[in-house]
Amino acid sequence: MMSEDGWYPVALADDIEPGTSTGTRLFGRELVVWRDITGHSHVWEDRCPHRGMRLSFGFVRGSSIACLYHGWQFDAGGRCRYIPAHPKLDVPASIAVERFASAERLGIIWVFSGDPSGAGTPPGGNAETMPVRSLSVNAPAISTVAALMKEASLLVEAGASGPLLMLQACGEPVYIAVQPTGAQETTLHVVVEPGSDRQKVSLWAEALRHTLEAEPTRSGVTA
Amino acid sequence: MTGLVLHDFELDEGCYKVRLLLAALHVPHLRSAVNMVPGGEQTRPPLLLLNPLGTLPILEDGAGDDTVVLRDAEAILAYLAVRYDAARRWLPDEPKAFGQVMMWMTFASRDLHAAVLARRHAMFEEIVDGAAMTSAARRAFRVMDDHMTMRRLDGDVWFVGKGPTLADLALFPSFALSRDFSIDHEAYPALRRWMRRVRSIPGFTTMPGIPDYH
Numbered sequence: 001m002m003s004e005d006g007w008y009p010v011a012l013a014d015d016i017e018p019g020t021s022t023g024t025r026l027f028g029r030e031l032v033v034w035r036d037i038t039g040h041s042h043v044w045e046d047r048c049p050h051r052g053m054r055l056s057f058g059f060v061r062g063s064s065i066a067c068l069y070h071g072w073q074f075d076a077g078g079r080c081r082y083i084p085a086h087p088k089l090d091v092p093a094s095i096a097v098e099r100f101a102s103a104e105r106l107g108i109i110w111v112f113s114g115d116p117s118g119a120g121t122p123p124g125g126n127a128e129t130m131p132v133r134s135l136s137v138n139a140p141a142i143s144t145v146a147a148l149m150k151e152a153s154l155l156v157e158a159g160a161s162g163p164l165l166m167l168q169a170c171g172e173p174v175y176i177a178v179q180p181t182g183a184q185e186t187t188l189h190v191v192v193e194p195g196s197d198r199q200k201v202s203l204w205a206e207a208l209r210h211t212l213e214a215e216p217t218r219s220g221v222t223a
Numbered sequence: 224m225t226g227l228v229l230h231d232f233e234l235d236e237g238c239y240k241v242r243l244l245l246a247a248l249h250v251p252h253l254r255s256a257v258n259m260v261p262g263g264e265q266t267r268p269p270l271l272l273l274n275p276l277g278t279l280p281i282l283e284d285g286a287g288d289d290t291v292v293l294r295d296a297e298a299i300l301a302y303l304a305v306r307y308d309a310a311r312r313w314l315p316d317e318p319k320a321f322g323q324v325m326m327w328m329t330f331a332s333r334d335l336h337a338a339v340l341a342r343r344h345a346m347f348e349e350i351v352d353g354a355a356m357t358s359a360a361r362r363a364f365r366v367m368d369d370h371m372t373m374r375r376l377d378g379d380v381w382f383v384g385k386g387p388t389l390a391d392l393a394l395f396p397s398f399a400l401s402r403d404f405s406i407d408h409e410a411y412p413a414l415r416r417w418m419r420r421v422r423s424i425p426g427f428t429t430m431p432g433i434p435d436y437h
Contacts, residue, residue: 015412136410
């Protein structure tokens with residue numbers, strides 16, 4: 001991926017129900033995030049090797065994801081195991097989807113961008129959290145983070161490469177994981193500690209989005 | 224014609240809203256296929272005499288002088304709910320829920336019209352400002368996603384109340400079909416979840432662009 005190596009958030013774990021998938025982007029690169037029926041989440045290149053269709057348009061069946069176009073089924077290892085048009089074919093191992101190292105932490109699904117041998121674990125420790133929401137913001141990640149710092153007081157910044165902020169916002173400690181979705185788009189994944197007022201934090205986040213998108217564009221130009 | 228007749232175009236999301244409710248209510252009806260694209264059949268007599276606006280859907284119910292003729296999906300939905308849903312699940316009587324359903328029905332016909340036009344621009348080359356319509360559709364989807372985010376935090380899964388209503392049916396097609404005009408579902412997690420619930424409504428039917436499975 002065209003980015004600094006590191007862990008990046010791609011979804012709230014709670015938003016990817018077992019047996020479902022979604023598309024997302026990281027630095028503009030299209031990814032599919034899906035969860036098999038046994039509960040394991042996967043982050044892959046969002047592209048069927050057959051005709052290039054986005055796998056996120058397809059559907060999860062058991063522990064496989066199938067392409068909407070021609071039903072090619074890929075197992076959790078990314079290998080194509082079944083081609084409906086050639087039901088007796090022993091599919092060659094070379095037909096596979098690129099997978100990325102991923103993990104769940106703080107109730108967030110993270111993907112590692114870069115050489116996975118040095119991945120380690122995502123930032124944030126093992127604290128128990130409750131999901132609030134993911135929030136798409138029409139602004140670059142760097143200006144979003146800068147504006148975020150002005151809006152709330154920073155509690156902890158976890159790791160230089162980990163885009164995880166812990167803030168004090170509307171009287172609650174709030175974790176915000178920053179996903180640089182595209183050049184002009186950022187997704188903020190918001191979680192809180194158990195017992196927090198999630199409705200209040202969600203409304204705070206909506207107001208925050210309004211502020212972030214109203215920021216003068218010069219803050220984006222410095223990116 | 225007698226009985227219930229829907230003048231229908233398979234690819235039109237307004238017609239699809241009506242088909243969804245008819246299926247959910249199990250109301251026997253006839254579907255009269257209209258060549259809307261490319262024919263523009265609804266803009267000429269005889270259909271133009273039923274609806275001078277030259278749009279679909281059009282519903283006819285009854286026979287002879289007592290025949291009810293209605294246009295516009297939301298009006299047709301409301302009529303069908305009052306006429307054929309004795310339990311009033313789809314259009315609640317209770318004032319607050321009724322008001323909220325009407326609010327989202329208005330939103331569906333007014334604010335989501337941009338999504339309808341963006342889709343027609345992408346699929347049928349209708350001459351509108353496609354980029355402006357797509358931006359307006361994104362703003363509307365965000366309003367819906369924010370609403371369903373709060374609903375979820377309150378423990379609810381439908382737009383209004385504790386069960387599916389006309390609000391859900393009126394709002395569903397434009398979002399479900401948004402990939403037709405290049406708006407992906409990725410930025411709307413609460414709507415993705417809601418969309419799966421809508422698919423689980425007994426009698427749910429699909430249309431081209433909305434896969435059967437998910």
